[in-house]
Amino acid sequence: MVRSNKKFLLLIMIPIIAEAVIFLIIPILGTLGISFMDYNPLGHTNSFTGWDNYRKLLEDENFIIALRNTLCFTIFAVGINIVISLTAATMISQLRSNKTRSFFRMMFFMPCMAPMVASAVVWGRSILNTKVGLVNEIIRDMGGDAIAWTGDPSYVMFSVIVFTLWADLGYNIILFSAGIDGIPGEVYEAAAIDGAGPFRKFFNVTLPLLGRTTTFVVLMTLISYFQMFAQFSVLLFKDGPQNSGLVLTSYIYKIAFVNKDMGYAAAISVILFILILIVSLVQRKAGKVDWEY
Amino acid sequence: MKRKIISVLTALAMLATLCFAMTGCGDNGGSDSDKSATLKIWIHNDEDSWTKSYETIAENYMKEHENIKIEFESFPYDEYETKIQTALMSDEGGADIYELWGGWGVDFAPSGALAQVPEDMEKEIREGAYECTYGALESDGKLYGMPMEFNIECGGLVVNKNVMKNAGIDVPKTWDELVDSAVKATKMDGKEMTIKGFDFVNWDGVMYLFTSMILSQGGQYLNDDGTFNFTSKEAKKAFEELVSLVKDKKVTTMSGLDDGSDIEGYQELYAGQAAMVPRGPWVIAEGINDFELEYGKDFSYEKMPFYGDKKAFAAETGWSMGVSSTISEDQQKAAFDFLEYFFSDDVIMSHNLACGTIPAKKAVAQSDEYVEEFPYAEPLVGILDGAQFIGLFNTDVFKENVNDVFSGYISGKYDSVDQALEKLEKKCNKMTE
Numbered sequence: 001m002v003r004s005n006k007k008f009l010l011l012i013m014i015p016i017i018a019e020a021v022i023f024l025i026i027p028i029l030g031t032l033g034i035s036f037m038d039y040n041p042l043g044h045t046n047s048f049t050g051w052d053n054y055r056k057l058l059e060d061e062n063f064i065i066a067l068r069n070t071l072c073f074t075i076f077a078v079g080i081n082i083v084i085s086l087t088a089a090t091m092i093s094q095l096r097s098n099k100t101r102s103f104f105r106m107m108f109f110m111p112c113m114a115p116m117v118a119s120a121v122v123w124g125r126s127i128l129n130t131k132v133g134l135v136n137e138i139i140r141d142m143g144g145d146a147i148a149w150t151g152d153p154s155y156v157m158f159s160v161i162v163f164t165l166w167a168d169l170g171y172n173i174i175l176f177s178a179g180i181d182g183i184p185g186e187v188y189e190a191a192a193i194d195g196a197g198p199f200r201k202f203f204n205v206t207l208p209l210l211g212r213t214t215t216f217v218v219l220m221t222l223i224s225y226f227q228m229f230a231q232f233s234v235l236l237f238k239d240g241p242q243n244s245g246l247v248l249t250s251y252i253y254k255i256a257f258v259n260k261d262m263g264y265a266a267a268i269s270v271i272l273f274i275l276i277l278i279v280s281l282v283q284r285k286a287g288k289v290d291w292e293y
Numbered sequence: 294m295k296r297k298i299i300s301v302l303t304a305l306a307m308l309a310t311l312c313f314a315m316t317g318c319g320d321n322g323g324s325d326s327d328k329s330a331t332l333k334i335w336i337h338n339d340e341d342s343w344t345k346s347y348e349t350i351a352e353n354y355m356k357e358h359e360n361i362k363i364e365f366e367s368f369p370y371d372e373y374e375t376k377i378q379t380a381l382m383s384d385e386g387g388a389d390i391y392e393l394w395g396g397w398g399v400d401f402a403p404s405g406a407l408a409q410v411p412e413d414m415e416k417e418i419r420e421g422a423y424e425c426t427y428g429a430l431e432s433d434g435k436l437y438g439m440p441m442e443f444n445i446e447c448g449g450l451v452v453n454k455n456v457m458k459n460a461g462i463d464v465p466k467t468w469d470e471l472v473d474s475a476v477k478a479t480k481m482d483g484k485e486m487t488i489k490g491f492d493f494v495n496w497d498g499v500m501y502l503f504t505s506m507i508l509s510q511g512g513q514y515l516n517d518d519g520t521f522n523f524t525s526k527e528a529k530k531a532f533e534e535l536v537s538l539v540k541d542k543k544v545t546t547m548s549g550l551d552d553g554s555d556i557e558g559y560q561e562l563y564a565g566q567a568a569m570v571p572r573g574p575w576v577i578a579e580g581i582n583d584f585e586l587e588y589g590k591d592f593s594y595e596k597m598p599f600y601g602d603k604k605a606f607a608a609e610t611g612w613s614m615g616v617s618s619t620i621s622e623d624q625q626k627a628a629f630d631f632l633e634y635f636f637s638d639d640v641i642m643s644h645n646l647a648c649g650t651i652p653a654k655k656a657v658a659q660s661d662e663y664v665e666e667f668p669y670a671e672p673l674v675g676i677l678d679g680a681q682f683i684g685l686f687n688t689d690v691f692k693e694n695v696n697d698v699f700s701g702y703i704s705g706k707y708d709s710v711d712q713a714l715e716k717l718e719k720k721c722n723k724m725t726e
Binding site: 040041130131145146148150151152153237238240241242243257258259260 | 374375378382400404483484485496547548550551552556687689690693696697700701704706
């Protein structure tokens with residue numbers, strides 16, 4: 001009986017295993033292979049170059065800039081995202097009316113429904129635009145000088161992070177809300193009997209019991225933010241002034257499709273892959289919990 | 294015995310049917326024994342006038358060649374290069390004929406993905422077209438495409454006549470007059486520049502103006518061995534002049550390179566926010582159609598004075614046509630026959646006129662008929678002989694290098710012009726390694 005169950009399980013897993021092999025494992029291995037070649041997809045001779053592409057990375061100042069920008073964007077955007085979405089989810093869960101709770105969740109989730117590219121176009125042309133953008137109109141009305149939000153290197157990353165948070169907060173608010181709703185009411189009642197106020201309830205009950213949700217949310221957000229591409233390519237003109245908005249994903253695209261150096265682009269992709277893998281493993285280890293409720 | 298014969302005959306009939314079906318399926322376009330063919334052409338679809346022109350030319354060709362059917366598939370420019378690249382990478386799918394931006398030719402021509410142009414047509418192109426219009430389509434002395442236009446971004450100046458009139462200035466005839474006029478036309482409102490006097494700062498503009506300024510002084514930016522030279526006195530003088538226009542004379546800002554607003558300098562000119570913008574004649578149609586301005590009254594297209602004594606500038610290969618090398622010989626023959634028709638004087642002229650482009654063919658560009666029909670080209674046709682093919686390298690990366698260093702110098706990244714130009718030379722030489 002057990003053996004036939006195993007066979008059945010293996011059988012029904014064939015499609016998903018095949019999908020993983022064809023669309024995940026083979027492309028990853030292919031990318032790894034290409035990263036050791038001087039590879040032009042249009043060329044007939046693609047020579048093996050050993051570690052040359054990886055050595056080139058160390059001398060490439062644009063790669064260093066892209067790596068620094070990617071880490072800066074990911075750390076700040078993920079950090080702020082988690083703080084705001086957790087705070088918002090906690091505040092929403094305090095509301096008594098189901099309808100009001102649903103209303104706020106929907107409001108925060110609405111930007112997530114629009115494609116990132118479309119939202120970025122609207123923000124780039126109507127909100128952050130130096131000449132006619134809404135933000136600068138308000139600043140001018142208040143007597144200030146217009147700011148080049150996407151044209152001044154000091155503001156580029158800030159602008160992209162603000163846009164990303166606006167576009168992406170809703171997902172995490174929904175996930176945190178689901179986690180908070182899953183915490184049994186008795187735990188809060190017991191905390192109240194012990195004299196805990198709202199802040200102590202949050203730090204000593206909500207936060208620890210949300211461990212698994214937080215691990216999941218942080219991990220998924222980290223992975224997703226490391227791979228962010230749309231807002232950088234749409235919101236900024238050619239990676240922003242002095243490459244201030246150049247991130248690894250846009251650099252991979254540029255090297256592969258503008259410079260047509262697929263081998264080098266593959267090497268950068270491998271570095272990004274390793275980076276995400278390391279961060280994911282560390283995060284999983286750090287976020288491990290050994291309790292249930 | 295009778296049953297056996299019937300079985301053998303049936304098997305033979307099935308085999309014949311199978312062979313027939315396989316021949317038909319494998320032909321990527323349907324040419325058969327009577328040489329009929331369906332040609333699939335990929336084009337970009339950002340300009341309606343271009344698409345209409347292609348369709349008209351194809352219709353006329355099909356009237357003369359009833360066995361040929363031409364179908365178009367069009368894509369937005371932003372995704373077009375990636376689309377072509379992906380199609381050329383695989384041996385199946387894609388098109389028979391590709392509309393190609395010349396700059397891509399540098400990568401596509403040596404790849405073997407495009408078919409070599411037949412000998413007689415190659416001779417016609419080499420003898421009849423300006424060298425820069427097919428330079429990027431060459432590899433190992435062979436030609437892999439047919440030029441459709443002379444891509445010119447330097448030598449012509451879009452002028453907002455109302456802005457010039459309000460500033461009390463005329464169209465400049467010399468470089469010094471241009472700088473003076475630009476200073477007079479520039480208007481500031483606090484820290485914001487409301488009217489740019491001479492807006493050359495855009496992705497193409499800095500590179501074209503810079504190289505033209507070097508060449509017009511009698512200098513060169515390329516050595517004989519193909520390496521770059523930006524440390525010459527001509528390059529230094531040109532770079533200093535460009536920097537001075539932004540930093541000292543303040544006739545424009547860096548927004549054309551820095552800002553992600555997608556508004557180009559010539560569009561600002563049409564909106565009354567710039568006086569003079571160096572650009573190709575392709576921008577004229579937008580002023581008339583989209584901004585509803587009157588040519589001659591609101592704006593005009595003028596000769597731009599050269600910085601040095603020579604009327605010299607660099608030009609890259611513009612829009613061209615290439616044939617896929619993976620299609621059958623018959624299909625290639627049909628495709629090149631269509632291109633040959635396309636390259637005939639009357640047809641290519643009609644295309645250049647419909648698209649508002651400068652002809653790649655010398656005879657067409659210098660014909661009275663063309664200038665009469667397209668008077669905006671008048672400032673340019675006289676300087677086409679002064680063009681130099683930009684060079685066999687990735688022009689997108691070249692522009693990026695020039696813009697990076699220029700923008701970096703303006704923002705204080707380099708201590709001196711010499712340091713900036715050394716960096717530019719190093720970056721460009723690395724590009725061609």
